[in-house]
Amino acid sequence: MKKNTNSFLLPYYLLILLSIISQALSSNSTYNNFFQCLKKQSISSTNIPKILYSKQNTNYNSILQAYIRNLRFTYPTTPKPQLIITPYNPSQVSAAVVCARNLGHQLKIRSGGHDYDGLSYISNTPFVILDMKNLQRILVDPRAGTAYMEAGSTLGELYYNIQIKTNKFGFPAGVCPTVGVGGHVSGGGYGNMIRKHGLSVDHITDATIVDATGRILNRSTMGEDLFWAIRGGGGASFAVVVSYTVKLVPVPEKVTVFNIKRFIRENATDLVYKWQLLMKDIDHNLFIRLLLQPVSDPQNKGKKTGRVTFIALYLGNSSTLYSLLKKEFPELGLKKEDCLEMSWGKSTLFWANFDNETSPEVLLSRNYSANYSKRKSDYVQKPITKVGLNLLWRKLITLAKPGLVFNSYGGRMNEISSSETPFPHRRGNLYKIQYSISWKDAGKMDDDKNIGLIRELHDFMTPYVSKNPRGAYFNYRDVDIGVSHNWTYKEGEVYGRKYFMGNFDRLVKVKSLVDPDNFFRNEQSIPTSKSLGDK
Numbered sequence: 102m103k104k105n106t107n108s109f110l111l112p113y114y115l116l117i118l119l120s121i122i123s124q125a126l127s128s129n130s131t132y133n134n135f136f137q138c139l140k141k142q143s144i145s146s147t148n149i150p151k152i153l154y155s156k157q158n159t160n161y162n163s164i165l166q167a168y169i170r171n172l173r174f175t176y177p178t179t180p181k182p183q184l185i186i187t188p189y190n191p192s193q194v195s196a197a198v199v200c201a202r203n204l205g206h207q208l209k210i211r212s213g214g215h216d217y218d219g220l221s222y223i224s225n226t227p228f229v230i231l232d233m234k235n236l237q238r239i240l241v242d243p244r245a246g247t248a249y250m251e252a253g254s255t256l257g258e259l260y261y262n263i264q265i266k267t268n269k270f271g272f273p274a275g276v277c278p279t280v281g282v283g284g285h286v287s288g289g290g291y292g293n294m295i296r297k298h299g300l301s302v303d304h305i306t307d308a309t310i311v312d313a314t315g316r317i318l319n320r321s322t323m324g325e326d327l328f329w330a331i332r333g334g335g336g337a338s339f340a341v342v343v344s345y346t347v348k349l350v351p352v353p354e355k356v357t358v359f360n361i362k363r364f365i366r367e368n369a370t371d372l373v374y375k376w377q378l379l380m381k382d383i384d385h386n387l388f389i390r391l392l393l394q395p396v397s398d399p400q401n402k403g404k405k406t407g408r409v410t411f412i413a414l415y416l417g418n419s420s421t422l423y424s425l426l427k428k429e430f431p432e433l434g435l436k437k438e439d440c441l442e443m444s445w446g447k448s449t450l451f452w453a454n455f456d457n458e459t460s461p462e463v464l465l466s467r468n469y470s471a472n473y474s475k476r477k478s479d480y481v482q483k484p485i486t487k488v489g490l491n492l493l494w495r496k497l498i499t500l501a502k503p504g505l506v507f508n509s510y511g512g513r514m515n516e517i518s519s520s521e522t523p524f525p526h527r528r529g530n531l532y533k534i535q536y537s538i539s540w541k542d543a544g545k546m547d548d549d550k551n552i553g554l555i556r557e558l559h560d561f562m563t564p565y566v567s568k569n570p571r572g573a574y575f576n577y578r579d580v581d582i583g584v585s586h587n588w589t590y591k592e593g594e595v596y597g598r599k600y601f602m603g604n605f606d607r608l609v610k611v612k613s614l615v616d617p618d619n620f621f622r623n624e625q626s627i628p629t630s631k632s633l634g635d636k
Contacts, residue, residue: 129155129157131155131183131184131204131206132153132155132157132184134204135153135184135186135200135204135229136149136153138196138199138200138203138204139153139196139197139200142195142196142199142200143192143196144192144193144196151187152186152187152188152189152193152235153184153185153186154184154185154186154187155183155184156181156183161185164185164187164232165181165182165185165222165230167214167234167467168211168213168214168222168232168234168281169214169219169222169471170213170214170215170279170469170471171217171218171219171471171472171473171474172471172472172473172474172543173219173473173474173475173548174219174222174223176543179223180223180224180225180228182209182222182228182229182230183206183227183228183229184206184229184230185229185230185232186229186230186231186232187232187234187235188231188233188235188236189235189236190236191309191311191317191343192317194231194233194236194311194317194341194343195311195315195316195317196315197231198231198311198312198313198315198341198620199314199315201229201231201620202313202314202315202620206227206228206229207224207226207227207228207229207622208228208229208230208231208620208621209221209222209223209224209228209229209230209231209623210230210231210233210283210336210337210341210621211230211231211232211233211234211281212233212234212252212253212281212282212283212284212285213255213279213280213281213282213283213284213285214281215277215279215280215281215284215285216284216576216578217474217475217476217577217578217579218578218579218580220578220580220623220624220625221284221337221623224623224624231341232253233251233252233253233281233283233341233343234253235253236251236252236253236254236343236344237251237253237254237255237258238250238251238254238344239251239254239258239259239262240262241262241263241266241267241349243266243267243269243270246270246348246349246351247306247346247347247348247349248262248263248272248346248347248349249344249345249346250282250344250345250346250347251282251343251344252281252282252283252336252341252342252343252344252345253281253282253283254281254282255278255279255280255281255282255467256274256275256277256278256279256280256282256285257278257279257449257453257463257464257465257466258278258464258465259272259274259282260272260278260446260449260461260464261461261462261464261465263349263446264444264445264446264447264449264461265461268352268354268444268445268446269351269352270349270350270351270352271294271349271350271351271352271445271446272301272304272347272349272350273290273292273293273294273295273297273298273299273300273301273303273304273350274286274290274291274292274301275290275291275292276292276293276449276452276453277453278449278453278463278464278466279466279467279468279469282345283336283342284335284336284337284576285301285576286301286302286305286342286345286347287302287331287332287333287334287335287336287337287342288333288335288575288576289301289302289333289522289524289574289575289576290302290576291508291533291574291576293388293390293414293452294350294388294414294416295388295508295509295510295512295513295514296380296385296386296387296388296509296510296511296512296513296514297350297385297386297388297416297512297513298350298513299513299514299517300333300514300522300524301347302332302333302522302524303517303521303522304347304348304349304350305332305345305346305347306320306346306347306348307319307320307345307346308320308323308328308331308342308343308344308345308346309342309343309344310323310327310331310336310339310340310341310342310343311340311341311343312339312340312615312616313340313615313616313618313620313621317343318340323340323615326610326611326614327339327340327611327614327615329522329523329607329611330523330607330608330611330612330615330627332522332523332524333522333523333524333575334522334523334575334601334604334608334611334627335523335575335626335627337621337623337626338608338612338616338621338622338623338626338627339611339612339615339616339621339627340615340616340621341621352416352445353416353417353418353445354444355417355418355442355443355444356414356415356416356417356442356443356444356445356448357413357414357415357417357418357419357422357440357441357442357443358412358413358414358415358440358441358443358448358451358452359411359412359413359435359439359440359441360410360411360412360413360439361410361411361433361434361435361439362408362409362410362411363408363409363411364396364398364399364406364407364408365406365407365408365494366400366406368432369407369408369409369494370487370490370491370494371432371487372409372411372432372433373391373393373409373485373490373507374484374485374486374487374490375430375432376389376391376411376430376507376509377481377484377485377531377532378484379429379430380509380510380511380531380532381510381511381515381531382511383425383429383511384415384425385511385512385513386415386416386417387413387414387415387416387422387425388413388414388415388509389411389412389413389509390411390412390413390506390507390508390509391409391410391411391412391505391506391507392409392410392412392504392505392506392507393407393408393409393493393494393497393504393505393506393507394407394408394409394410394497394504394505395407395497395498395500395501395502395504396408405498405501406498407494407497407498411433412452414448414452416445418442419437419440419441419442420437422440423435423437423440441457443457446461447461449464450463450464472539472540472541473539473540473541473542473543473547473548473551474537474538474539474540475538475551475552475555476535476536476537476538476555476577476578476579477535477536477555477556477559477573477577477579477581478533478534478535478536478572478573478574478577478579479533479534479536479559479562479566479567479571479572479573480526480530480532480533480534480566480567480572480573480574481507481530481531481532481533481534481565481566481567482529482530482531482566482567483531483565484531485565489564489565493505493561493562493565496558496561497558500554500557500558502538502540502551502554503536503537503538503554503555503558504536504537504538505534505535505536505537505558506534506535506537507532507533507534508532508533508534508535509531509532510530510531510532510533511531514527514528514530515527515528516528519602519603519604520603520604520607523601523604523607523608524575524601524604525572525601525602525603525604526572526574526602530567530572533574534562534566535574535577536555536558536559537555538551538552538554538555556581559581570598570599570602571599572599572600572602573596573599573600574600575600575601578625580624580625582595582596582599583595583596583599583625584596584624584625585622585624585625585626585628586624588619588622588626588628588629589628590609590628590629590630590631592628593605593609593626593627593628594628596625597609597627597628600625605627608627609627609628609629609630610630611627612627612628612629613629613630613631616629617629
């Protein structure tokens with residue numbers, strides 16, 4: 102007698118069903134335990150469901166996906182948090198930290214979600230996300246020239262609030278409006294006023310944090326060592342940064358911007374070479390970013406060529422800028438009509454790729470067109486020769502997809518000590534490189550192919566960039582340069598020296614004092630001096 106095929110499959114179906122039931126029960130148990138813990142921390146039962154989300158909650162997926170800026174981390178196989186907590190105030194942050202610690206959960210802290218390798222919202226071990234998105238209050242005081250900004254606010258929201266209050270002040274930070282303040286500022290904060298005013302961390306006067314025991318602290322109560330560490334060492338290794346108070350910087354009534362493109366046949370190589378020599382000592386009010394890209398050749402269809410784009414911000418009027426570059430950089434061929442004058446506030450829209458007629462309210466939008474991407478970084482301390490640049494163009498054309506961003510240093514960055522903050526890449530660096538590649542097709546095959554291309558370009562650049570160690574920018578997260586699995590000093594030193602150079606050991610000392618049990622950790626966090634796995 103022939104047996105029914107379904108009878109053979111029944112045990113398999115039962116196993117799947119039992120697995121689903123087990124996961125649901127486990128998730129419910131985790132939620133209930135956290136719920137009860139939050140109640141004990143004086144959060145009312147009616148407020149907890151507004152800030153605590155399990156996988157069974159209908160809003161869980163939308164909250165998780167809302168701040169994932171890299172589609173590589175949206176696959177069904179990507180590890181998901183057991184819970185997402187979205188606090189509205191410091192006391193709720195404190196309660197979340199206490200409960201995560203008491204219940205033994207790894208805590209991931211997310212503000213804007215722009216960390217390139219997703220370390221704020223993925224993990225290979227069970228974890229919960231503390232999503233700071235609701236902590237978005239910004240207070241600008243034009244008289245004092247200061248701003249208070251919570252960690253879940255965005256750079257766009259900060260720039261909007263500054264320009265509606267005053268045209269006399271700005272703030273040196275990044276050009277992407279949807280980047281979260283918390284991660285950007287605590288990791289250094291790089292922007293187009295760097296040559297005049299340095300980094301974001303150079304202007305922090307106070308901060309509010311929640312430490313590993315749940316205490317809410319400010320600068321005076323946390324102490325100067327911890328205050329030093331969270332200004333460039335990455336706040337998530339030491340505490341939850343709730344807010345920063347910063348000193349704004351003066352800006353003129355009118356600034357000038359331009360965007361000029363030159364192909365290889367238009368002396369792009371000579372222009373890039375000259376730019377390297379020029380930017381170290383030229384007027385500190387001038388910042389010029391270069392984009393080096395492989396593009397379709399408009400004069401030879403079907404073939405690739407190289408193109409450099411010069412994007413500038415000058416803290417002054419167009420006539421002064423035109424005279425300056427006519428004298429110092431005549432090869433660029435800048436024309437008066439290339440220069441656009443506008444307020445500093447309007448320039449934040451220009452740099453975010455909006456046209457001059459766009460309303461500043463667009464800076465309040467948190468919408469972001471995500472794609473699949475990978476980024477890497479380097480520092481250049483000696484000019485790349487013209488021979489080297491020509492080889493670079495050839496490599497870019499061969500690879501066809503990755504591009505480079507050169508960000509000029511010099512100016513104020515040469516005047517600040519490398520140990521003033523944890524961010525060490527100051528004097529001696531001509532510019533920083535960001536390697537960039539993006540793609541639209543999902544799947545491991547496309548991921549591997551494109552990541553392979555950018556790694557090949559990074560390897561090619563080895564002779565031209567900093568050495569011993571080869572430096573990297575902490576805010577351009579790159580797991581290729583090392584990760585921690587057991588959070589040992591030895592593991593942490595691999596990436597820690599590249600990000601923080603000689604400041605790494607001081608960061609380890611601070612970490613060991615303020616978080617000896619290593620509660621605040623991620624795959625590239627600062628280890629303790631006697632961290633898990635050390636012997």
